Amino acid sequence: MSTVLNVLLPIFGLILVGFVCRRTNRLGPTAASEMNRFVVWLGLPALLFSLTAKADWAHIWQPGFLLAFTGGMLAVFLVTLVYRWKTTGSLVDASIDGLSAGYANTGYIGIPLCVLVLGEDGMAPALIASLLVVCVLFGLALVCIEVGLQSRKGLGGAIAQVVMALLKNPLVVSPLLGAAWALGGVQLPAALDEFLRLLGAATVPCALVSLGLFLAQRQSGPSEGAWPLVALKLVLQPLVTWFIAFVLLDLPAFWAHAALLLSALPTGTGPFMLAEYYQRQAALVSRAILFSTLGSLLTLSLILLAISP
Template sequence: MSSVINVILPIFALILIGYVCRKTNRLGPHAASEINRFVVWLALPALLFSVTANSSWESLWQPGFLLAFGGGSLAVFILTLLYRLKRSAPLADANIDGLSAAYANTGYVGIPLCILVFGEGGLEPALIATLVVVCGLFAIAVVGIEVALQGEKSLGAAVRKVSLALLKNPLVISPVLGALWAAGGQPLPQALAELLRLLGAATTPCALVSLGLFLAHEQRGDSEGSLALTGMKLIIQPLITWYVAFQLLELPSLWAHAALLLSALPTGTGPYMLAEYYQRTATRVSRAVLYSTLGSLVTLSLCLYWLGY
């Protein structure tokens, strides 16, 4: 339990810092949106470009792990999306809810936790999981939201508008450009790599402070369903991943254990950033981030105990 607390406690501290800064008026009423815009337009694109530009297909191609972790994430995303659509939720909001149920906090919690538990060998599955979440799942949700927000009745016109919107979206184009750079086989220039590192390092603290600022405002939006999203993230996703990794594929111990542990992580701030960026109701997703982070103290500890660590 203490190992999990040591990793998760700084998350609560950053959220609390944002909350206190807003309540004491150290940061103004528009600070949450402005800090979030910095993350979406500068910090997160720099991180996505840097990660993909420094990756290779040889290190990333772990089909069993990808199927276990990525398949579990995608299954939860689709199940939540379909359920929300059945309850007459707008398509854009349903995509954000689906992402809230499936988006693991692999960067801020997953990487240090895997290194703590598995040693340096845990870095590779944590990095692959991060790419799956921020470049795969995140991109799918962005495409779904863009499709939902286009009002064209003509299919051709709608495709053109969505394509143009995606080309302008920094969260989609940055990993694509990074992958193209990696395909060229050239390392990043040292100055550029350092610039990207500095910007990328600001992603998580700024996103969490922004979340704290948002929570300090009077919550007027609908938060119903946040506990259900938390349950999908902390219970259903690990169960699906466990079945695929341990029962269906019987992966090697490191990859199976890492897949299960990473699937049991709390919801990251990505869905909240999207809700703010697209000006959708962010109350439900912000609550899901908060509740799942708190609940993961129990679920991650149970996973570590069951795995024998």
């Protein structure tokens, strides 16, 4: 139990610091947005570029892990999408709800958690999962939203819009550039390596404090239906991933544990940003993020106890 506390307390302690600082007005209403901009545009891209530029790609390429994590993620997204589409009649709202149920917070919580639990090698599965969440799940949700809005450009135009949006996303571009650098076989210059190290080192604390600032913001509007999304995220997704990783594929312990941990993460802020961008009701998404973050204290603790030697 002490191992679980040693892993989770620093992570959720930083989230709590951000939450308290916002609620006590030590940091202002724009602090979450500005700190998040730093993480998205500077800190995390630097970390992702550095990791992929120096990565052993033969070690990272793990089809079983890809199948296990993606299978759980897409299963929950599609189940939620179909159910909510039938009950609400809105493909746009159903897509955002599906994203809320399947969008794991791999960047802000997954990276520090995997490193603490699995060691420095834990950065590799966290990196892969982050790319899958951003490129696959987020892209699929964007296509569904654009189709639901009956874009004048049609499905082809919606897909083109998604591709362009992904190519402008620093969290997608930076690891692709890092991979290209690695393929070139050139070692990072010492000055550039140190620059990226310093910038990347600020990512985790800033990301977690930023998440706490975001969770402290009060959202208006109806929030009924948040708990079913939380249950899908924290219970169904890890169960599906566990079945694929441990039963169907019998993955090596390291990759199976990584897939399970990453699938059990709470909902990230991506669905909220998408709801805000498309001017949809964001209160439900905000509550799902808050409740899943709090609930993950219990579920992650149980998983850590189960996989600990």
